[in-house]
Structure formats: C-alpha cells, structure tokens
Amino acid sequence: MKKIGVGLVGFGTVGAGVVSGLQRNGDLIAERLGARPVLRKIADLDLDSDRGVTVDASLLTRDASEIIADPEIQVVVELIGGTGAAKSVVEQALAKGKSVVTANKALLADHGEEIFALARENGAGIYFGASVGGGIPVIRALREGLIANRIETVYGILNGTCNYILKRMEEAGLSFDDALAEAQEAGFAEADPTLDVDGYDTAHKAAIIARLAHGLNVPSEGVCIEGIRGLADEDIEYAHDLGYKIKLLAIIKRDGQDVELRIHPTLVPVAHMLASVNGVFNAVMISGDMVGETLYYGRGAGREPTASTVLADVSDAVLDFASGAGGGRPVSGSGSNGVRLKAMGDVETRYYFRLSVLDKPGTFAEIASVLGAHDISIASVLQKEEQQVGKHVSVVIVTHHAKESRVVEALEKIDAMGIVGAATIVLRIED
Amino acid sequence: MKKIGVGLVGFGTVGAGVVSGLQRNGDLIAERLGARPVLRKIADLDLDSDRGVTVDASLLTRDASEIIADPEIQVVVELIGGTGAAKSVVEQALAKGKSVVTANKALLADHGEEIFALARENGAGIYFGASVGGGIPVIRALREGLIANRIETVYGILNGTCNYILKRMEEAGLSFDDALAEAQEAGFAEADPTLDVDGYDTAHKAAIIARLAHGLNVPSEGVCIEGIRGLADEDIEYAHDLGYKIKLLAIIKRDGQDVELRIHPTLVPVAHMLASVNGVFNAVMISGDMVGETLYYGRGAGREPTASTVLADVSDAVLDFASGAGGGRPVSGSGSNGVRLKAMGDVETRYYFRLSVLDKPGTFAEIASVLGAHDISIASVLQKEEQQVGKHVSVVIVTHHAKESRVVEALEKIDAMGIVGAATIVLRIED
Numbered sequence: 001m002k003k004i005g006v007g008l009v010g011f012g013t014v015g016a017g018v019v020s021g022l023q024r025n026g027d028l029i030a031e032r033l034g035a036r037p038v039l040r041k042i043a044d045l046d047l048d049s050d051r052g053v054t055v056d057a058s059l060l061t062r063d064a065s066e067i068i069a070d071p072e073i074q075v076v077v078e079l080i081g082g083t084g085a086a087k088s089v090v091e092q093a094l095a096k097g098k099s100v101v102t103a104n105k106a107l108l109a110d111h112g113e114e115i116f117a118l119a120r121e122n123g124a125g126i127y128f129g130a131s132v133g134g135g136i137p138v139i140r141a142l143r144e145g146l147i148a149n150r151i152e153t154v155y156g157i158l159n160g161t162c163n164y165i166l167k168r169m170e171e172a173g174l175s176f177d178d179a180l181a182e183a184q185e186a187g188f189a190e191a192d193p194t195l196d197v198d199g200y201d202t203a204h205k206a207a208i209i210a211r212l213a214h215g216l217n218v219p220s221e222g223v224c225i226e227g228i229r230g231l232a233d234e235d236i237e238y239a240h241d242l243g244y245k246i247k248l249l250a251i252i253k254r255d256g257q258d259v260e261l262r263i264h265p266t267l268v269p270v271a272h273m274l275a276s277v278n279g280v281f282n283a284v285m286i287s288g289d290m291v292g293e294t295l296y297y298g299r300g301a302g303r304e305p306t307a308s309t310v311l312a313d314v315s316d317a318v319l320d321f322a323s324g325a326g327g328g329r330p331v332s333g334s335g336s337n338g339v340r341l342k343a344m345g346d347v348e349t350r351y352y353f354r355l356s357v358l359d360k361p362g363t364f365a366e367i368a369s370v371l372g373a374h375d376i377s378i379a380s381v382l383q384k385e386e387q388q389v390g391k392h393v394s395v396v397i398v399t400h401h402a403k404e405s406r407v408v409e410a411l412e413k414i415d416a417m418g419i420v421g422a423a424t425i426v427l428r429i430e431d
Numbered sequence: 432m433k434k435i436g437v438g439l440v441g442f443g444t445v446g447a448g449v450v451s452g453l454q455r456n457g458d459l460i461a462e463r464l465g466a467r468p469v470l471r472k473i474a475d476l477d478l479d480s481d482r483g484v485t486v487d488a489s490l491l492t493r494d495a496s497e498i499i500a501d502p503e504i505q506v507v508v509e510l511i512g513g514t515g516a517a518k519s520v521v522e523q524a525l526a527k528g529k530s531v532v533t534a535n536k537a538l539l540a541d542h543g544e545e546i547f548a549l550a551r552e553n554g555a556g557i558y559f560g561a562s563v564g565g566g567i568p569v570i571r572a573l574r575e576g577l578i579a580n581r582i583e584t585v586y587g588i589l590n591g592t593c594n595y596i597l598k599r600m601e602e603a604g605l606s607f608d609d610a611l612a613e614a615q616e617a618g619f620a621e622a623d624p625t626l627d628v629d630g631y632d633t634a635h636k637a638a639i640i641a642r643l644a645h646g647l648n649v650p651s652e653g654v655c656i657e658g659i660r661g662l663a664d665e666d667i668e669y670a671h672d673l674g675y676k677i678k679l680l681a682i683i684k685r686d687g688q689d690v691e692l693r694i695h696p697t698l699v700p701v702a703h704m705l706a707s708v709n710g711v712f713n714a715v716m717i718s719g720d721m722v723g724e725t726l727y728y729g730r731g732a733g734r735e736p737t738a739s740t741v742l743a744d745v746s747d748a749v750l751d752f753a754s755g756a757g758g759g760r761p762v763s764g765s766g767s768n769g770v771r772l773k774a775m776g777d778v779e780t781r782y783y784f785r786l787s788v789l790d791k792p793g794t795f796a797e798i799a800s801v802l803g804a805h806d807i808s809i810a811s812v813l814q815k816e817e818q819q820v821g822k823h824v825s826v827v828i829v830t831h832h833a834k835e836s837r838v839v840e841a842l843e844k845i846d847a848m849g850i851v852g853a854a855t856i857v858l859r860i861e862d
Contacts, residue, residue: 021579021721032578034761129576135722137568137576144575145560145568147463148456148742273728276704290452290739291566294729297704298722308721311579325756330465 002035004318007067009089010079011044011060014103014130016051017307018077018314023053029315035322037075037314041067068092075317077310078102083110090115094124099317099328101310103130109204113217116331125320125328127313132158132205135305136298137312138284142212143329149288151213154252155430158205160280160300161189161196162228162248166265167278170236170245176229188280199227199248199263206250206263209284213252215337216259224344226264235354235425238382238396239267242352244429245275251430258342267352267429345405350379350429353397355414356422360390363419367397374410376402392421398429433466433753437745438498440520441510442475442491445534445561447482448738449508449745454484460746466753468506468745472498499523506748508741509533514541521546525555530748530759532741534561540635544648547762556751556759558744563589563636566736567729568743569715573643574760580719582644585683586861589636591711591731592620592627593659593679597696598709601667601676607660619711630658630679630694637681637694640715644683646768647690655775657695666785666856669813669827670698673783675860676706682861689773698783698860776836781810781860784828786845787853791821794850798828805841807833823852829860 008015022029022039030036042055043064067073068089076093078100080086086104093100095118102108108115108128119126129139133156142151157163161183168179180197183189195201203225207218228248239246244267253260268275273295277283282300287293299305320328357363364381371378382396399407411424439446453460453470461467473486474495498504499520507524509531511517517535524531526549533539539546539562550557560570564587573582588594592614599610611628614620626632634656638649659679670677675698684691699706704726708714713731718724730736751759788794795812802809813827830838842855 017721025579025581025721028581029579032574032763136725137572140571140576141568143463144747145571145743146739147746148452148460148739150456150459271707273704273707276702276707288739290448290456290735290742292730292736294567294727296725296727298725304721305723308577308579308719311721312576315578316575319760320754320756323751323754323756323758325751325754327754329750332463 001030002322003038004035004075004321005040005070005073006037006075006077006314007041007043007070007073008039008077008079009043009064009067010081011042011051012079013303014306014310015042015044015079016053017303018079018310019055020053021304021307021311029311033315033319035318037318040073041070043067064089068096073098074321075099075101075314077314078104079310081106083107087111091118094118094122094126097122097124099125099127099320101127101313101317103128103306103310105131105201105204105208109207109218112208112211119327120330123327125317125326126331127316127328128208129313130306130309132208133282133284133296134298134300134302135308136282136284136296136300137309138296139212140312141294141296142209142286146286146288146291146294149290150254152254152287152289154209154213154250154284154286155274156206156209156250156284157247157274157277157282158202158250158284158300159196159248160282161193163277163281164188164279165197165228166246166248169233170240173233175233176231197227197229199225202248202250202263206252206261209250210252210259210261212331214254214259214339215332216339216341218261219341222341222344224262224264228265231265232425234394235427238354239352241382242398243270244268245270246427247274249430255342257338257340259339260342260347262344262347265427267427269431345408347404348401349404350401350431351399351407352427352429354425355395355397355420356392357395358390358419358421359393360419364395366417366419367414370410370413374406376406376410432461434469435466435506435749435752436471436501436504437468437506437508438472438474438501438504439470439508439510440474440495440498441512442473442482443510444734445737445741446473446475446510447484448734449510449741450486451484452735452738452742460742464746464750466749468749471504472501474498495520499527504529505752506530506532506745508745509535510741512537514538518542522549525549525553525557528553528555530556530558530751532558532744532748534559534737534741536562536632536635536639540638540649543639543642550758551761554758556748556757557762558747558759559639560744561737561740563639564713564715564727565729565731565733566739567713567715567727567731568740569727570643571743572725572727573640573717577717577719577722577725580721581685583685583718583720585640585644585681585715585717586705587637587640587681587715588678588705588708588713589633589681589715589731590627590679591713592624594708594712595619595710596628597659597677597679600662600664604664606664607662628658628660630656633679633681633694637683637692640681641683641690641692643762645685645690645770646763647770647772649692650772653772653775655693655695659696662696663856665825666858669785670783672813673698673811673829674701675699676701677858678705680861686773688769688771690770691773691778693775693778696858698858700862776839778835779832781832781862782830782838783858783860784842785856786826786828786851787823788826789821789850789852790824791850795826797848797850798845801841801844805837807837807841
C-alpha cells in the first residue's frame, strides 16, 4: 500500500483532533482508501500544552518551514487560522506543488481568488471542506455531488454559537446578553464573540459557498452582514406568535447574472426543516436546477467533527498522489463569467417591522400610508398590548415582498414621525 | 480542455435526464471540472419513444456492445436496471478497464462483491451514487466525506413511494389500499408496487450502505424486511397519540463485529428530523465516531434528481481519466474483516404491540404476566375505546427495550390465548 506523507501546521484543538483521529482510525482510512496517510511532522509555536493526545517527540517542530521543505511531505494541513502566517504557509506549500488542506474560512473568503489561482498554476490540490459546516460534507456536496446543477438558492445556518444563543433565547426566554454569557460559560462562544455574533464568521463561509456555486468573487464592501447582537427577546416572541423562528441565515440566491448574498437574522416558518436545526448544529439547504431541494445537517464546529472533514480532505489528497493524478479537482476562477453581487437595495423579500408608536387614533393610517406610497404592501399586523392611549406601544407589521431600497426610504420617513418613539426594528422573512 | 468519451446504456427516464442535463449544463460541468464529458453513444432496444430530449440520430444504437467496443468511450453509464443485461454490460465494461457509472441498486445489492472485485482487478472505477437516495449525495458522504469515521448508526428513509403513502395515510386518514391507488395515479408508485411497498427496494439500498459502512456482504437470507403493505391506519393514529410518526426505515447499527440490519415500519418521535421528511423526499441520518450525527435530505427518485447524481459520478470518472489517475476510489472488499449480520432474534429495541383482546376483568394481568416472564417491560399502555365487556377491543402496549426472540416467544403465547381475538400487530420503535 502506498504511503503519502502528511505535515500538520497548527496543533490546536482541531489539529489535536486530526492527530487522534489518524491514530484511532488510520487503519480504517487506509483500508477504505487503498493508500495510507502518514503523519510525518507537526509544527506549532507551542509544543508544551497538553492536547490530550500522545505524539512521538521526533514529529514535533516549532518551524513550519521544515514541513514545507520536507520532500517526504506531499500534503500540508494548515490549521493555524487567520490570514497572516497561515497565508504564507499555504502559499509556500502550493508553490512547491504540495496539496493543501485547510479549514481557514477567513483566508479563503479574503484571499480565495489568489490562492485558488496559485493552486491551479502549480497543479497543486487545495481542499477546504472544514472551512464551512465543520463535520458536514457540504463543500463536497457543492463541488462534487451537485456539480451538474445550476445552484439556485442556498440557505445556511453556519454558526453554532449564534444558533445556540437563539435557541436559549427562544426556549428559556433569556435576553441576548444572558444567552451570550451562558454560551461563553458553556464553551460555545469566545471571550470576544464579535466574529460569531456579528455575522462575520457566517459571512466568510457564505463567501466560500458563493464562489463555488456561482464563481462570485465576493467584494469586501456592499454585503449585508447583520448579526444577532442586540436582538430583542420580544422579537423572538412576536415571531413565535406569527409562526416563525428566528435563525441567523446566510442567503445566497442567483438571479440571472446577479447573486444576492446577505447574512441576517431571518424569520423562518416553524414547519421548515431549518427551523428545527437547534443549538450548535448547522445545516445548509441547497437547491439546484436538476436536484431540487437538498439539505445537509450536522455539527458545524468542534474538535472531532471538524477533524473528520479535515481527514476526508487529507484522504482525497492522499488518493490524488497515490493514483498519480496530482492536483485533484480544480476550483474555477471567477470574474470571467460576468457574475456580480446584487446591490442590497435591489433585494426583494418579505419584512417584519416592529414599530414603537403612540397609541392614538389615526396612527396606523399614517404609517400605512407611508408604506403604501413606497409600494410596501401589508400582509398582517399584530398588536398585543392593551390600549394605552398617549403611550408608545409595539406594533408588528409583516409585509408582502417589497424592495429593500424602498423599505429603507419608508422607514426613514416613519422613524422621523412624531408618533414614533424609537427606531423601527427590521427583520427579514423567508418562506 | 480534455474530452472524455461517455456511453449511455439504457435510454429510459433517468437516461433521458442524463442526456438533457448534459445538454443544458454540460458547459458548466466542464468549467467546474476542467475536463469535458462528451456523450458518444446511447444504446437502447427502443429507439423510437419520445423522451422529451433531442439527440443526434448518429449517437443511437440498439447494440450495447458497440459502446463496450468503442475505444473512444472511457466511461459507461449503465441505466438498464435489473440483474440481467445490466450485469453483463457492467462486467464487460469493467473488464475492458472502462469506468462504470450505475444507478442499479439490485445489481449491487445482489452482486456487489463480485462486481467490486472485478473493478479492482481491472483498475477500473465504479461509481454508484444514484443507487441510493436519488439526488442526495449520500453515497459520496459515506465513501468520502465520512471516510475517517467508524460508522455507528444509519437510519434511512430510502423509498419515496412508501413515504408518500405513509404521509397520505397520516394526513388524509386513507387506508393503505386507497393511498397506494392514489400514489399509482400520481405516478409515485408502479403498477406492481411489490419492490417498493414490501421493502425490497429499501433493502437493496441498505445492503449497499452496509457494505460501504461496514464491509458487510449482506446475506440473501436472515435479513428482517417488512414493508408497509397492510399497515392499518389505526396504528398510524395510535402512533400519533403516543407522539410518533410511522416511517419505513432502514436501520443499520454496528455492535462490535455484529451489524444489525433491518427494514421495517418504525415509530419515530415527531420531534425527530426524520419525522418531518415527507412525501417523495428521502433522508439518511448517519452517525460516526468523529462526526457525530449528520443528515442528508432530498429527492430520492425522479428523472432529474437521479440524473444529477449520475452526472456527478460521470464527472468523477471523467476527472480520473483526465488526470491520468484511472480507476478512482476503490470499494473495499468484504468478508475479511470478520463482520457479520446480527441474528434478528438478538436485536434489542422498543416495541409497539396492538392487541385485540376480550374486554373483561383480568385480561390485562394475564398478558402482562406473559410479557414479564419474557423480560419484556411495559413502558405505557393505551386503550382508547370505551369499555365493551365481552367484546374484543384494541389495547396498545409500548415496551422498554426487549429482545426480539423473547418478543416472538411471548407473542406466540399471547396470540394463542382465548382472550385474544386476532394476531397481535407488532411495530418497532426508535428514539
């Protein structure tokens, strides 16, 4: 059986999972693959921490360049994260014709274009299954399983931290702050939760999906990225009353040469499968012109699930070298196909508004008239509180499809009205 | 860009979908793949029927051996079905070192061992994603995405016909016969529905999964295969009252060297994701030791979804030839690993019994005593009907985990009792 050398750069949580997975299931992988991945070197600046896995000291180095230089290592696994040292390791490995396996979503979201080009130029393979969806083989589905499809829509719950917080707000009636604190205590949220709760992590993953699905090189500006920070429990309750759950969704839709890409808290009908994806689980719903609707569900993060996908990618790379094929499946370039990001103002969807208005006769008529003047048609209205003449009360309005730019204009006018006590809360709905 | 020749044997529903898919999305596939599949020949005995797709007459032949003999054809797509002519075409193509793409579950379930061996001996690729789950890339998940995992459990809703019938019985209160007739009218069931409703189609697919997951060569005898024919709407109602839906599941569980494999109508908790898989949709839940729980969902049959997966497999085979790798990913042999089918009598699960018993004092005590004597512990009892002393009434008993062989023994005794008016209905429960 052929043996293919593997070098690991970054011996953190996922790195340790990769090593222990290889130790535990390496024989099984080799039997299934007909070739054997052999871990030849592990580089990390910290060689002293206990990772819960025993490694021969001769494998360890603080110098990643030893892995790049080693002719016995054909596959480099980058698990440093970020766009600094990781970028340099990935580039050097590809330039040497080694295959690269990475879980680095930030790197591929920000520098995917140049990294994929570098891989192509050097006939080197690049595998990044674990950059989206953790243990769920969703990148593989997109690159391979659905290759014959024009991708029409993608809906993704891609961040377990947010999904956990939303679940706790929903089931325990916690405020966002309390649910975040609980998630941090449970180890499901970082001390600095910005990347997760403000939607950036989801945006990185969505950018990778949009590139694979549509060849879109996502620009750094102009993408709607709204996280769940500050989401009011009140809105989760109103959504519930209206028959919806709130999920942080990445939404990617193709419309001719335009690609709509947006990340925001979204009202999803309770009966929809995405509504029953709870806690740290992730799910991605992908529709294609041939296959119709498909869904992929599993753990979107964590040491072992993520290592599962890293090892699947390592196996691909090993098979490429063992069979003599080399660089594996290419990632198409982008930009040449004329596909572009749709301006957010042109997006049409359904809306949920929660207005804080003075409870007095004529108020609703005034608001309805502004909405009507902006082609925004009301589907339903919910006002739960008892009448409190002269005070501000919450009124929830659900609209039919309307254009984002018109909604922005209308709400500017509405929020400037004397009868309105606070900025209107806006959420979007998918059915 | 390299061109790889493809020959199609079997120009039926799915075959026509493959041809129209290639016509519509061939450029997209080529761009994503960096190589182009070119359809060089189509063989079918019937060249006259209208398939809703226009093909150059020069491509058509009635003689499949032209495809086998053509040195310009490297990839043979077998869509004849069955184990007669299809087997011969697959064997001849593999013997010539061509890659084979097939959706033929019966062939692989019955003759997988020899066909995979033939592929290995000839260094030929064999791809069969469309044999299980239609458009859902579940075989790919199992062979590739989860390659690093010891597979622990698989639960599959693998037959859309059954799932449609069950849904209609549930939502419209139809009898099995009426729901079947409706499915036949809607084109979701064959005139002879045996393969589907009696569980054989599901069993074929489960055999393929069990081979991939565990290297199990499923024997032709000893597998529990129970379909949904004759399932009473009464049981669907009782299950509903108990918080369950009834689904035809393939269940595959690993227990040391034993593999439990069974196909039967199963009570699934309503809150479980599999319970919300409705109509013609399929879903497979796979748990592995690294990844935990994952789920794959989509259309399990139909012209375009199945063709989507066939074309994904064709793309794999094309990439193998374009890269010079040849035979692609091997399918491990079986038998050498000591894995064996667990005897059904040794299976332990929870049970649902519906007894028809005389409604008189002491009846329940008699039954409970027989169950107790067979180590069958009662979890709950449901008796909806009003007391009708001297008449037979339905009593539903839900058990804790019990051993199948003990259940069989106990029910033999119970059904022989004078107070029992009809054979007890037995269903199994998964939680």
